Amino acid sequence: MLTKNQVPTPALLVDLDALEANLTRMAERVRQSGKKLRPHAKAHKCVEIAKRQIAAGATGISVATLAEAELMSKAGIPGLLLTSPVADPLKIARIVQTGAMVVVDHVRQAEWYEEAAAKAGRTVDVLIDLDVGDHRTGARSTEQALEIARAVDSAGHLRLKGLQGYSVHGSHAGDFAERKRVSEHAFAGAIETRAALGRESLAAEILSGGSTGTWDIDLALDEVTELQAGSYVFMDLAYRRVGLDFRHSLTVLATVISANHDKFVTVDAGLKAFSTDRGYGPEAANLPGTGYRWGGDEFGYVDVNGGAPRPKLGDRIEFIPPHCDPTVNLYDRIHACRGENVEAIWPVMARVQAPL
Amino acid sequence: MLTKNQVPTPALLVDLDALEANLTRMAERVRQSGKKLRPHAKAHKCVEIAKRQIAAGATGISVATLAEAELMSKAGIPGLLLTSPVADPLKIARIVQTGAMVVVDHVRQAEWYEEAAAKAGRTVDVLIDLDVGDHRTGARSTEQALEIARAVDSAGHLRLKGLQGYSVHGSHAGDFAERKRVSEHAFAGAIETRAALGRESLAAEILSGGSTGTWDIDLALDEVTELQAGSYVFMDLAYRRVGLDFRHSLTVLATVISANHDKFVTVDAGLKAFSTDRGYGPEAANLPGTGYRWGGDEFGYVDVNGGAPRPKLGDRIEFIPPHCDPTVNLYDRIHACRGENVEAIWPVMARVQAPL
Numbered sequence: 001m002l003t004k005n006q007v008p009t010p011a012l013l014v015d016l017d018a019l020e021a022n023l024t025r026m027a028e029r030v031r032q033s034g035k036k037l038r039p040h041a042k043a044h045k046c047v048e049i050a051k052r053q054i055a056a057g058a059t060g061i062s063v064a065t066l067a068e069a070e071l072m073s074k075a076g077i078p079g080l081l082l083t084s085p086v087a088d089p090l091k092i093a094r095i096v097q098t099g100a101m102v103v104v105d106h107v108r109q110a111e112w113y114e115e116a117a118a119k120a121g122r123t124v125d126v127l128i129d130l131d132v133g134d135h136r137t138g139a140r141s142t143e144q145a146l147e148i149a150r151a152v153d154s155a156g157h158l159r160l161k162g163l164q165g166y167s168v169h170g171s172h173a174g175d176f177a178e179r180k181r182v183s184e185h186a187f188a189g190a191i192e193t194r195a196a197l198g199r200e201s202l203a204a205e206i207l208s209g210g211s212t213g214t215w216d217i218d219l220a221l222d223e224v225t226e227l228q229a230g231s232y233v234f235m236d237l238a239y240r241r242v243g244l245d246f247r248h249s250l251t252v253l254a255t256v257i258s259a260n261h262d263k264f265v266t267v268d269a270g271l272k273a274f275s276t277d278r279g280y281g282p283e284a285a286n287l288p289g290t291g292y293r294w295g296g297d298e299f300g301y302v303d304v305n306g307g308a309p310r311p312k313l314g315d316r317i318e319f320i321p322p323h324c325d326p327t328v329n330l331y332d333r334i335h336a337c338r339g340e341n342v343e344a345i346w347p348v349m350a351r352v353q354a355p356l
Numbered sequence: 357m358l359t360k361n362q363v364p365t366p367a368l369l370v371d372l373d374a375l376e377a378n379l380t381r382m383a384e385r386v387r388q389s390g391k392k393l394r395p396h397a398k399a400h401k402c403v404e405i406a407k408r409q410i411a412a413g414a415t416g417i418s419v420a421t422l423a424e425a426e427l428m429s430k431a432g433i434p435g436l437l438l439t440s441p442v443a444d445p446l447k448i449a450r451i452v453q454t455g456a457m458v459v460v461d462h463v464r465q466a467e468w469y470e471e472a473a474a475k476a477g478r479t480v481d482v483l484i485d486l487d488v489g490d491h492r493t494g495a496r497s498t499e500q501a502l503e504i505a506r507a508v509d510s511a512g513h514l515r516l517k518g519l520q521g522y523s524v525h526g527s528h529a530g531d532f533a534e535r536k537r538v539s540e541h542a543f544a545g546a547i548e549t550r551a552a553l554g555r556e557s558l559a560a561e562i563l564s565g566g567s568t569g570t571w572d573i574d575l576a577l578d579e580v581t582e583l584q585a586g587s588y589v590f591m592d593l594a595y596r597r598v599g600l601d602f603r604h605s606l607t608v609l610a611t612v613i614s615a616n617h618d619k620f621v622t623v624d625a626g627l628k629a630f631s632t633d634r635g636y637g638p639e640a641a642n643l644p645g646t647g648y649r650w651g652g653d654e655f656g657y658v659d660v661n662g663g664a665p666r667p668k669l670g671d672r673i674e675f676i677p678p679h680c681d682p683t684v685n686l687y688d689r690i691h692a693c694r695g696e697n698v699e700a701i702w703p704v705m706a707r708v709q710a711p712l
Binding site for chain 1: 358362363364365366367368398420421422440441442443444446447461462464465487491492493494495496500524611612613614615616617620622624627628629631632633650651652653654655657669670681682685686687688689701704706707708709710711712
């Protein structure tokens, strides 16, 4: 069997014990709440993990892109929800073929989906995407949401299923109290819009939203019907910094490739091995008392502080990444490890662009 | 023929007219200087571009990783130089098979290469990697460089070819004068070490280094024998900010997927579509008067300032990335365009980890 030490670095590892603990914890808690879980695959882009989420009771899988929808659909993953609005008729025709439920935040998108669904002879389930405070995507008012909902409801090949309200700011707000405030405020608007749809007898069976950062907050909101949390499977430094306590299952393995100085060494993992969007670098999981500095595309410096021993040339160091989703996006495969053994190698979906 | 408008977004495009102009400009200038060009493939990770560089007169191709060396070697690209020290015997055995010239910054690395070369019955060309000021990799002193050079020289399956001195800080230092100061200072140390090798009759035929940021500076240094510049093929915002004037050949094509506000729209290109290591975001090439804000993994905001017209839902926007190398690293293919037509689709090497 392959061991961690034989894997060429930099390499992405997942600790199966920690992954399984995270999967079980989330699944049980959602089950107890009486809600549904549609975990987001944009975190892992990996069919093997999606299958484990479904096996643990998830009602489906959320995806962010056409490519993710096609990958999961081909793998037979049920209950897909594409959480991003799309505005390209060529893409929309392909999305319809995946069978995914979709979101729209403009009447024009509903028209594009209706045209594509009619042409394919299929019916597409649709949520109205609401802007719950980030102004990133989503209908900007209850009035606009109603206008779109009426268009969906009257379209022959679309089926109105409800609403999506996702708060980007809620996910990483400073502490539990602040996340609770942001998320409750975000959903308050969505709940108001849902009531307005109800008054026009427009279906709003689903209210989907919620990130890993607000998972326990949103499970306590009566009107939320399902959670889209994704990062809980891996955890990362960003979520730890705001107080989340899922287990760190994801690490990047690197090798010390230069060691000519007393207080630091250089590893073969730089800004092509970790996402840099959080500003700060990764943390050495197995070397307490060290710090990481970016050293370019293929390099990082590991500073040895205090009395920690300096790693040697050829030593391997495991790092917890700052942000899991875009770090996974930098690798073609995940090494699924049990202790030192690599039990399986899971492919990560192709990079960001959809296949031609 | 496929046109830009049919390509699913986000997509990586290269403008062939601009690419060819950059290739020709660099090749001619290096030829006039009497030096050699071994352009760095870590910028493009693309065999098709490496082939064009060789056709334009390059003496070989520099690579940063085992995976890049294997890719280029299999494609028959001559004159490979692996510019990173390696400290993993399993990797070193594979590197020897690629026929690449390598760098070492420690006697132990020379021993590993000697063992692997002897086992494979091959001879490996070796440069001593020098620390010319960044302390990232490289021998830390002339004494250490001499110690390593003697070890290489006396090894039966290694052939000492010279020195590498690459200055990270030189590449993006503030302006021309500052880059000139940093680069000349960096090479002064390398030239001193080269003289010391000469006094011991240790071969130092090659002195390799130089980035796109210092290309015209380093071509004026008598002792430098070859240039490793890579980013010149694409250019990016970072190099433009420090005054470089190669043409912008590389763009990311995105689609407006939400347009519910007056002063901004949302596009489908976020921090999985552009590298974020420069801090600042991309610039819309075809929409002067707009700004970009990060909007998460799959989203970006485009702000419309002053009197610029607001893009519409479904419009396509082409962005110049902040940093070319790690942006290319986010895509599986490059769309080679002539005007609006996609003339060819070039594969980008698999992500960061070497194949098993």
